[in-house]
Amino acid sequence: MAQDSIFIGGGGEGYAEPEELLLKYGNRHGLIAGATGTGKTITMQIMAEEFSRAGVPVFLTDIKGDVGGMAVAGTPRESFQKRADQIGLGALSYAAMPVVFWDLFGQFGHPVRTTMAEMGPLLLSRILELTEAQEGVINVAFRLSDEQGWPILDLADLRAILQFLAENREEMSARYGNVTTASIGAIQRRLLVLENQGAANFFGEPALDIKDLMLTTPQGQGRVNILHAARLMETPRLYATFMLWLMSELFEELPEVGDAEKPKLVFFFDEAHLLFDGAPKALVDKVQQVARLIRSKGVGVYFITQNPDDVPEDVLGQLGNRVQHALRAFTARDQQALRRAAQTYRPNPRFDTEAAIREVGVGEAVTSFLEAKGVPGVVERTLIRPPASAMGPCDEAIRRQVIVSSPLAGKYDTAVDRDSAQEMLARRADQAAREAERFERDRGEDEHSRGRRYSPGGSSRSRRVEEEDAPRRRSSPSRSRSSRSDTVMDAFTKSVARSIGTRAGSAIVRGVLGGLFRGR
Structure with missing residues (x-):
C-alpha cells in the first residue's frame, strides 16, 4: 500500500485490484450511500481509522450509539482474516483508536457549546x-x-x-x-x-474551540472525535443546524492551505438528508458554498445517507470520492434513483454498474476514488476491509475512562455564565427602579415641607408671604409647566411603584424606564 493513500478494500468477483483513496484528494469530499443494513457505518468506521493512522484528525457522528467501540481494540475473527486475505491486506492488526467523546448534552462526552x-x-x-x-x-x-x-x-x-x-x-x-x-x-x-x-x-460558554477538534497524539495519529447523537437525533433541526454551524466555523476559522499532502480534518456527516429536508433555499445555498470552498481550508466533508438523491445536485457534483452500497429498487421511483446513481460513475467495461449497485452484498460496495490530477477513477466492485477497532457500542465504564483521560478533560465540563445581555438589562432595570423610588421619596418630602408652611402652627408672616406669592406662582409659565410635569410624573411614578418588588414589575421597569435613563 502506498504511503500517500489509505486502503479501503479490494476487488470482489475475482478481481484483486486494491481500492485506495489518495490523501492529497481526501479534502475533495465524498459520499457513502446505501440502504439500511448494507454496511455504511462500518465503511465510515474504517475510513475514519485509516485517516487517523495517516495523522488526519476526524470528526464523526454516532447516530445509533454503535461507533463508540472505536475506543477499544477489535476482537480477532476468522471471517475478518479471511476477508483480509481475499483483498490482499495480509495479517490483521487490531487496535483502539485515540477517541475523544463529545455530547451536546454533556452526558456521554465533553459538552459541546456555542453562543x-x-x-x-x-x-x-x-x-x-x-x-x-x-x-x-x-x-x-x-x-x-x-x-x-x-x-x-x-x-x-x-x-x-x-x-x-x-x-x-x-x-x-x-x-x-x-x-x-x-x-x-x-x-x-x-x-x-x-x-x-x-x-x-448547547448555548453558552465555554464555547467549543475548533482547534480542539484537530488534535493529534504524541505519536502523530489523528484523534477521532465522536459526537454522541442518539438523543440529538430526536431533534433533527438542532442536529442539522449544529452540523452546519460546525462546518461554517471551520470555513471561517481555518486559513487557506491550497493543495496539501493530506487533509487537516475529515468530517463525516451521517444522516445527511436531515440537513436538506425542508431547508430554505438560503441555507441550502450556504451548504453548497461551504462544501465548495472549505476544501481549500484542508477540510474534507463526507456525507453518509441512504440515497444519493438525498443530496442536492450542486453538492453531489463536488463529491469526488464515492462508496455506494446496495440500493433497493422496489418502486418506479427507486428504479429511477438507482439509474441516476449508476450514471454518475465512470463506467467499467467488466460489469454493468446499475446491476452491481443492486447486487452487492453486505460489506461490499461500488466505489470510485479520485486518481491523478483529480480524475474520477473507474468504478469497481469492492470488498470493504475489516475494521481494526471494535464494532458496536462502547462499554459505559470504558467511555468514562476515555473521557477522564482525554486531553480536554475539565476544559468544557463546567459551564460559565459571564456578564451578558440578561445581567446588563437586569442592572439597568434595577437602576431605573432606584431612580423611581428616589424620585417618589424626594417628592413626598417636598410635599410634606410645603404642608408645614401652610399649617395652622406656622407663623403669620410665613402665611402672608405665601399668600402674596400665590398670584405670582399661578401666573408663572415655568410653574405651570412644572405642575403639568408633576402630574405626568405622578402617574408615571405610581405605575412604577406598583410594579417594584415583583419579577413582572422588573420587566416593566426595564422597558419603560430604559428610554428615560438611557444616558445614566
Missing part, C-alpha cells in the same frame, strides 16, 4: 422554523445587541432582549422596522420548545 452570537440570526431562525416577519425580529434583536453592547450568549440573553423589544416596540419599530408582539410571542414559544428539547445546554 447565540456565534450561531447568528440565520441559523437560529432555521432551528426555530421562523416566518420571514419573525426572522426580521430576530435580526433586530441581534442588531440591538451589537449597538448596545449586550452580548447574546444563551437563551436567557435572547429572551431578555426580546422582552426589551416588546416593551419598547414603538420606538424599536420606528428605528428598525415593524416589531410586533405577535412575532415576539411566537419566537418566545419556539425558544421554550427548543429549551424543552435540551438546547439550553
Whole structure:
C-alpha cells in the first residue's frame, strides 16, 4: 500500500485490484450511500481509522450509539482474516483508536457549546422554523445587541432582549422596522420548545474551540472525535443546524492551505438528508458554498445517507470520492434513483454498474476514488476491509475512562455564565427602579415641607408671604409647566411603584424606564 493513500478494500468477483483513496484528494469530499443494513457505518468506521493512522484528525457522528467501540481494540475473527486475505491486506492488526467523546448534552462526552452570537440570526431562525416577519425580529434583536453592547450568549440573553423589544416596540419599530408582539410571542414559544428539547445546554460558554477538534497524539495519529447523537437525533433541526454551524466555523476559522499532502480534518456527516429536508433555499445555498470552498481550508466533508438523491445536485457534483452500497429498487421511483446513481460513475467495461449497485452484498460496495490530477477513477466492485477497532457500542465504564483521560478533560465540563445581555438589562432595570423610588421619596418630602408652611402652627408672616406669592406662582409659565410635569410624573411614578418588588414589575421597569435613563 502506498504511503500517500489509505486502503479501503479490494476487488470482489475475482478481481484483486486494491481500492485506495489518495490523501492529497481526501479534502475533495465524498459520499457513502446505501440502504439500511448494507454496511455504511462500518465503511465510515474504517475510513475514519485509516485517516487517523495517516495523522488526519476526524470528526464523526454516532447516530445509533454503535461507533463508540472505536475506543477499544477489535476482537480477532476468522471471517475478518479471511476477508483480509481475499483483498490482499495480509495479517490483521487490531487496535483502539485515540477517541475523544463529545455530547451536546454533556452526558456521554465533553459538552459541546456555542453562543447565540456565534450561531447568528440565520441559523437560529432555521432551528426555530421562523416566518420571514419573525426572522426580521430576530435580526433586530441581534442588531440591538451589537449597538448596545449586550452580548447574546444563551437563551436567557435572547429572551431578555426580546422582552426589551416588546416593551419598547414603538420606538424599536420606528428605528428598525415593524416589531410586533405577535412575532415576539411566537419566537418566545419556539425558544421554550427548543429549551424543552435540551438546547439550553448547547448555548453558552465555554464555547467549543475548533482547534480542539484537530488534535493529534504524541505519536502523530489523528484523534477521532465522536459526537454522541442518539438523543440529538430526536431533534433533527438542532442536529442539522449544529452540523452546519460546525462546518461554517471551520470555513471561517481555518486559513487557506491550497493543495496539501493530506487533509487537516475529515468530517463525516451521517444522516445527511436531515440537513436538506425542508431547508430554505438560503441555507441550502450556504451548504453548497461551504462544501465548495472549505476544501481549500484542508477540510474534507463526507456525507453518509441512504440515497444519493438525498443530496442536492450542486453538492453531489463536488463529491469526488464515492462508496455506494446496495440500493433497493422496489418502486418506479427507486428504479429511477438507482439509474441516476449508476450514471454518475465512470463506467467499467467488466460489469454493468446499475446491476452491481443492486447486487452487492453486505460489506461490499461500488466505489470510485479520485486518481491523478483529480480524475474520477473507474468504478469497481469492492470488498470493504475489516475494521481494526471494535464494532458496536462502547462499554459505559470504558467511555468514562476515555473521557477522564482525554486531553480536554475539565476544559468544557463546567459551564460559565459571564456578564451578558440578561445581567446588563437586569442592572439597568434595577437602576431605573432606584431612580423611581428616589424620585417618589424626594417628592413626598417636598410635599410634606410645603404642608408645614401652610399649617395652622406656622407663623403669620410665613402665611402672608405665601399668600402674596400665590398670584405670582399661578401666573408663572415655568410653574405651570412644572405642575403639568408633576402630574405626568405622578402617574408615571405610581405605575412604577406598583410594579417594584415583583419579577413582572422588573420587566416593566426595564422597558419603560430604559428610554428615560438611557444616558445614566
